[in-house]
Amino acid sequence: MTPSAWGLSGTNKAIQLLGASVFSLNTQNAVFGQNVYHNGTNFLYQTTDVASVYRQSAAQHQWFTAPSGTAGNTISFGDAKMTLQASGGLALGVTTDPGAGNIQLGSGAYVGTGIGTGNTTGTYYGTNEVRFYTSASARATIDSSGNVGIGTTSPSTYAGASGQLIVYGGVATTFTNNPTNMTxxxxxxxxxxxxxxxxxxxxxxxxxxxxxxxxxxxxxxxxxxxxxxxxxxxxxxxxxxxxxxxxxxxxxxxxxxxxxxxxxxxxxxxNISIHGAGNTIYAESFPTTASAANVYIGASNSYMYRSTSALKYKQDIRDLEEIDINKFRPVRYKSKCKGDDQTKDHFGLIADEVDSAGIKELVTYGADGEVEGFQYERLTIVLLKHCQEQQALIESLTSRVAQLEGTQP
The missing domain is CATH 2.40.128 (Lipocalin)
Known part of the structure; x- marks a missing residue:
């Protein structure tokens, strides 16, 4: 390219190197370009190829690029692709000044205190997601709703809620290999x-x-x-x-x-409560003991109690009056209860009949007052009372017989 083609005059100076590189200088700008020259008005292509320019102007450092064009045609660089502002801020894809020590990427992300280790705070703007890559694969994603995904690029597709952390990854199915997605x-x-x-x-x-x-x-x-x-x-x-x-x-x-x-x-x-359709407690391989206290479940509230008999648990103690055991009707029956073998016969009493006979102390009732069961363990006390009475009667009759036999010749 001949010097006359540059249209230089006055303080404008230029050096052309190796045919396609140029260094130009005037009172306002210092320019280093590739495949360019300036005709005094515009930059033009020296050859049919891409073009680039670095310019230092007004305390700014700017980098421009242009696609391939025809030799001699005007180059339209547009805005600088990267600008190091006089403040020290770095703008990529924009011309605005992000301020000292800050980096702005296009019209999207803006980092408030810089990028790198040692920075503890930062502000990010933009509507697009941010991805973090290693080995050319996306490892973590922050989408525009604030969802964070590790091992996925679509964290918002899980549950559809914002502000969540989703961690994906294949893990072992046994605890021997510490099957976790997050540590x-x-x-x-x-x-x-x-x-x-x-x-x-x-x-x-x-x-x-x-x-x-x-x-x-x-x-x-x-x-x-x-x-x-x-x-x-x-x-x-x-x-x-x-x-x-x-x-x-x-x-x-x-x-x-x-x-x-x-x-x-x-x-x-x-307290422990058991609710639901089952209402069942299983005690498999349960140890046995001959000295264990009785345990029962209250009919009115389903509470489990320990049955005690010590004096310290009793008050208003009186002798048991006679209870007519002839009012009890022993029966044979088949149970409707799920916990029983419904194919075999059982022996027992009908609690409703005992209630009707007025012996309510041996009957259990539900919260609504409806008859629920019979306290068979209490029946032994009633029978003991009758045994004592029968024993007293036997001893009395034995004494009378002895007396009668003693008066006979």
Missing amino acids: LVNNGTIAAGLGCGINFSMNYDNTVTTTYGLISCIRENATSGNPAGALVFGTRDSGGGVTTERMRITSSGNLLIGTTTVGSKLTVAD
Whole structure:
């Protein structure tokens, strides 16, 4: 390209290198270009190829590119593809100044304190998702609704709720290989109670967010090399206050509810209720003992009680009056109860008949007052009373017979 083609005059100077590279300088700009020259008005293509320009102007550093064009045609660079502003801010795909130390990418993301380690805060703007890649594959995604997906590029497709973290990944189906999709780590100094967990927080009054519950895994000891851990579940009651532990699974597999003291495989520090269609308690391989206290279930409330007989549990003690056992009608019957063998005969009494006979002390009633059962264990006391009376009668008759036999020759 001949110097006259540059249209240079006055303080404008230019150096052409290797035919297609040029360095130009004037009082306002310093330009280094590839496949370009300037005719005093416009940049033009030197050859039919792509073109690029670096320009230093008004304390800005700018980089321009243009697609391939025909030699001699005017080049339309448009806005700079990248600008290092005089403030120190870096703009990529835009010309606005993001401010010192900030980076703006196109019209989307803006990082408030920069990119790199050592920055602890940042503000992100834009309507498109943000993806994080390793080995040329997307590993994590933040979509425009704030959903975070790890191992997926579509976190919003799960449950359709915003503000959620979705973790995908293939894991083992047995606990021997630690089948988890997410790992929480606490590398603090070893101590009993050291742990990490998940906190569940929601709006408290539409303006303030507070904790509603948590799940934590904690160390059970401070012994190095001993990894015994417990899984702790906590909730917060309606009165506020702090989040309180409600349930714990120990390293031995014991389940503790309302307590942290191990008593057995299942330890509950309050009442236990069983609801549902089954209403059944099974005790397989249950040990037996000849000295065990009686246990029964109340007919009116289905509570389980321990039957006691010590004086300290009794008041208003009186001798038992005579009860006419002839009013009892022993019967043979087949049971309708699901827990019984409904094909075999059973022996017993009809509680309704005992109730009608007025012997209500031996009858159990439901919450509605309807007859439910007969207290067979109490019948032994009634029979004992009759045995005593029969024994007294036998002794009296024996004495009279002896007296009568003594008066005979």
